[in-house]
Amino acid sequence: MIEVLLPGARATIQDAGRVRGLRDGVPTAGPADRVAHATANALVGNDPGAAAIEIVGLPFVCRATRPLLVAAAGRDVRLVVRDTVPGWTCAFVRAGDEVRVEGRSRYAYLAIAGGIDVPAALGSRSSYPQASLGPAALAAGARVRTLTVPAEVARAGATAAAPDYAAVPRVVVGPHEDRVDARAFLAASFVVDERSDRMGVRLRGEPLPTRGGELVTAGMAEGAVQVPGGGEPIVLLADHQTTGGYPVVATVIAADLPLVAQREPGEEIRFAPISLRDAVAELQRVRYRVFAVRDARSD
Amino acid sequence: MPFGERAVLVTFAERVDAGANARARALADAWERRVGPAVPAYASTLLHYDPLALPAASALRLARRLASRARARTVVRPTIEIPVRYGGPDLADVARLSNASVDEIVALHAGREYRVYFLGFMPGFAYLGDLDPRIVAPRLPSPRTRVAVGSVAVAGAQTAVYPFASPGGWRLIGTTDVALFDPARERPALLAEGDRVRFVPA
Numbered sequence: 001m002i003e004v005l006l007p008g009a010r011a012t013i014q015d016a017g018r019v020r021g022l023r024d025g026v027p028t029a030g031p032a033d034r035v036a037h038a039t040a041n042a043l044v045g046n047d048p049g050a051a052a053i054e055i056v057g058l059p060f061v062c063r064a065t066r067p068l069l070v071a072a073a074g075r076d077v078r079l080v081v082r083d084t085v086p087g088w089t090c091a092f093v094r095a096g097d098e099v100r101v102e103g104r105s106r107y108a109y110l111a112i113a114g115g116i117d118v119p120a121a122l123g124s125r126s127s128y129p130q131a132s133l134g135p136a137a138l139a140a141g142a143r144v145r146t147l148t149v150p151a152e153v154a155r156a157g158a159t160a161a162a163p164d165y166a167a168v169p170r171v172v173v174g175p176h177e178d179r180v181d182a183r184a185f186l187a188a189s190f191v192v193d194e195r196s197d198r199m200g201v202r203l204r205g206e207p208l209p210t211r212g213g214e215l216v217t218a219g220m221a222e223g224a225v226q227v228p229g230g231g232e233p234i235v236l237l238a239d240h241q242t243t244g245g246y247p248v249v250a251t252v253i254a255a256d257l258p259l260v261a262q263r264e265p266g267e268e269i270r271f272a273p274i275s276l277r278d279a280v281a282e283l284q285r286v287r288y289r290v291f292a293v294r295d296a297r298s299d
Numbered sequence: 300m301p302f303g304e305r306a307v308l309v310t311f312a313e314r315v316d317a318g319a320n321a322r323a324r325a326l327a328d329a330w331e332r333r334v335g336p337a338v339p340a341y342a343s344t345l346l347h348y349d350p351l352a353l354p355a356a357s358a359l360r361l362a363r364r365l366a367s368r369a370r371a372r373t374v375v376r377p378t379i380e381i382p383v384r385y386g387g388p389d390l391a392d393v394a395r396l397s398n399a400s401v402d403e404i405v406a407l408h409a410g411r412e413y414r415v416y417f418l419g420f421m422p423g424f425a426y427l428g429d430l431d432p433r434i435v436a437p438r439l440p441s442p443r444t445r446v447a448v449g450s451v452a453v454a455g456a457q458t459a460v461y462p463f464a465s466p467g468g469w470r471l472i473g474t475t476d477v478a479l480f481d482p483a484r485e486r487p488a489l490l491a492e493g494d495r496v497r498f499v500p501a
Binding site: 019021023026122132133175223241243244252253254277287 | 345
């Protein structure tokens with residue numbers, strides 16, 4: 001168990017997300033940065049989709065009530081236990097130790113060996129407070145139970161590589177490039193708007209012209225770059241609506257969506273095209289890396 | 300057609316169409332049985348898949364094959380009655396736009412059975428159709444920043460109930476106390492695709 005001392009601006013529990021409510025309009029939720037979340041889990045020996053803590057607005061401070069393995073991941077994140085431990089590194093925490101997650105990451109993840117033990121709602125432990133699904137956001141004083149697993153102490157010190165968060169995110173063009181000019185989108189440069197949240201990253205820039213008005217409402221996928229009538233795109237993240245009526249000029253590939261999610265308001269962003277085949281290869285690379293971290297020999 | 304590297308979008312029609320909607324829902328059922336999650340809407344289905352388990356080319360082929368076979372099935376669904384207190388902030392405007400009295404609008408809205416095309420926008424939000432064409436209700440030129448929970452709304456040929464407070468551009472003609480989404484229920488959403496719905500003046 002851990003006890004939350006300082007939750008940051010907002011700390012929620014997220015596993016890989018919820019698909020059982022999709023046809024009832026329930027967003028998947030899950031982590032905004034799926035690569036950092038999966039890697040933090042892998043570092044402590046968890047399944048990559050285990051429930052971990054997503055933190056917005058560091059620092060986050062908690063106390064361990066028993067010995068634990070923990071790892072933090074994000075764009076710019078570190079742990080302070082007795083010493084400072086860099087992000088993307090597994091650390092051993094003694095009973096009674098205070099664990100502080102610090103840094104400037106927009107979304108930071110704290111994974112705990114065993115994973116967080118909360119009841120599942122519609123098959124998932126992800127928090128979606130808008131519909132009271134899953135666990136409530138963590139407040140100071142909250143006690144979070146973790147599943148007990150044999151402590152693989154030898155994992156402490158194991159590290160994983162972080163993505164290059166400054167890289168240019170890649171997109172598969174479409175499906176509605178007949179309504180929005182994909183070349184204009186790929187040539188453009190945008191600034192991340194501060195109204196961005198877990199539903200989507202809003203971009204400001206030269207408006208992209210759209211043709212044919214709104215779509216007949218259709219299902220929407222994570223990473224979709226929607227272009228509303230005003231011409232300023234929105235990149236959909238974990239809490240996005242299951243359906244939408246704006247044309248989608250391109251879709252950010254899963255491997256690169258964390259680069260978009262972690263951009264700070266005011267930062268510049270542009271996009272590069274990638275083929276469907278290469279997008280799948282990138283997904284494979286990311287997933288293999290996560291499994292390699294989890295399956296690393298810990299003796 | 301591909302929607303990123305992990306989904307395929309199949310479009311049956313470019314308009315709101317009961318036949319295309321039934322095929323879209325049948326395709327979603329077939330995909331869920333064979334592959335994974337799917338989201339039908341008015342006339343299209345978004346099919347999710349894992350390209351490391353099912354290669355993208357195979358997913359596209361399978362989507363095409365299942366789409367060509369997707370046929371509406373006649374399933375008898377229950378009729379759900381939703382009691383409504385008519386009298387929302389836009390009821391008088393809708394009456395004026397429709398060249399009708401408020402009582403006539405209420406009678407038209409409560410006077411027919413609706414079908415759930417699909418759910419989307421927010422948990423438990425069911426798109427119901429079709430409105431009597433004598434009800435004229437274009438979307439608000441600028442959406443409200445907050446629509447109250449339980450608001451009964453109309454827009455175009457559609458009607459719906461807001462399960463949660465949210466921004467919204469539909470015209471509000473009444474209120475219900477029925478919970479459209481209750482996380483404590485085993486199936487939290489009150490309405491499901493294909494259900495028949497009647498509004499009953501309370």
